[in-house]
Amino acid sequence: MTEASEQPTVDRILVEMTISAPADQVWDALQDREKLYNWFGWEADSLRDEIDYIFFQYTRADKEAGILWFEGVPDRFEIEPRGQETIFRVVRAEPAGKDWDGIYEDMVEGWISFVQQLRLAIEQHGLAPRRTLYFSGHAKRGGSGPIAALGLTDFRDTPDGQPHAATLPTGDTVVGQAWHRTAWQIGLTVPQWGNGLLIVTDKSVKDSAPHGRGMVILTTYDLSADDFAALEERWKTWWDRNYDEPPASEEACS
Known part of the structure; x- marks a missing residue:
């Protein structure tokens, strides 16, 4: 039974895309600091600190399940192996019943930009600098x-x-x-x-x-x-x- 103070949540898929690379390679790009530096965000003096904060200090990784949980926010990455390809999702758990059509969200659009940079970096550049x-x-x-x-x-x-x-x-x-x-x-x-x-x-x-x-x-x-x-x-x-x-x-x- 749900307590009165709690709201039921549903999963909203913010991004779902296919990356032309095996799941181990995609997972490595999420766990290796240098590889993260080659796709996440943009050049800034604070980028390495931001990567450490987001992906290491406040993240819980479950490689077997293929899930990277971000602590303090309702978002997670999901990695689903498909042979030489990987299904990559950004998923948000949020209160049920809200209609987000037509609403701009900084964090959502940011995730979309970043993971599209990841796809390009893996598929076409081998995560090169x-x-x-x-x-x-x-x-x-x-x-x-x-x-x-x-x-x-x-x-x-x-x-x-x-x-x-x-x-x-x-x-x-x-x-x-x-x-x-x-x-x-x-x-x-x-x-x-x-x-x-x-x-x-x-x-x-x-x-x-x-x-x-x-x-x-x-x-x-x-x-x-x-x-x-x-x-x-x-x-x-x-x-x-x-x-x-x-x-x-x-x-x-x-």
């Missing part, structure tokens, strides 16, 4: 969320695996494949960045960001120092022209 750029902000007056601002709205409906080609206002021409999409974000492969990945996320409009807000993550491989610096300069110039920094309180929970 990468370099990333990250931008987040509120659109200036007259602006919009970054999907529209980058001219990528049409790709919201592009099925995964289909080709794309776009010339961006940053000056970059990207030609690759649609990688993933949700109601709030899109991912596109970018061979020009060493077969990297561009993830663009719109966030919900709010009083402090009436013109839109969002973030982008650029994952690159094997770019020279000069090419990476030039890419960073192009994107920073465009971003700063179109977006203001979000409040520190918002950035901390993104």
Whole structure:
């Protein structure tokens, strides 16, 4: 019998995808600090500390069951072996009966971005080192969320695996494949960045960001120092022209 103070919970699958790699390889990518560093999040001085906090200090691993439990939050990773492939899920236990359709959630969209970075890193790069750029902000007056601002709205409906080609206002021409999409974000492969990945996320409009807000993550491989610096300069110039920094309180929970 459920106590009055307790709410019944149900499992909501936040992500379910197939990774073209055996389960042991996927599990290793979740347990090895250096491999985690090569797919989780983005370049930041705090990244190694964040990995230690999220994946080691407050995580309970059950390899036999294929489950990684995150302590203090209702989320878990599930790894299901399928021969040379793995079914990977991010699952959240939450109160039953709530309708989440059309609601933006920072943590959910973050998990989606990260595990799509994991899939790319495993399938196409053998978890080799990468370099990333990250931008987040509120659109200036007259602006919009970054999907529209980058001219990528049409790709919201592009099925995964289909080709794309776009010339961006940053000056970059990207030609690759649609990688993933949700109601709030899109991912596109970018061979020009060493077969990297561009993830663009719109966030919900709010009083402090009436013109839109969002973030982008650029994952690159094997770019020279000069090419990476030039890419960073192009994107920073465009971003700063179109977006203001979000409040520190918002950035901390993104």
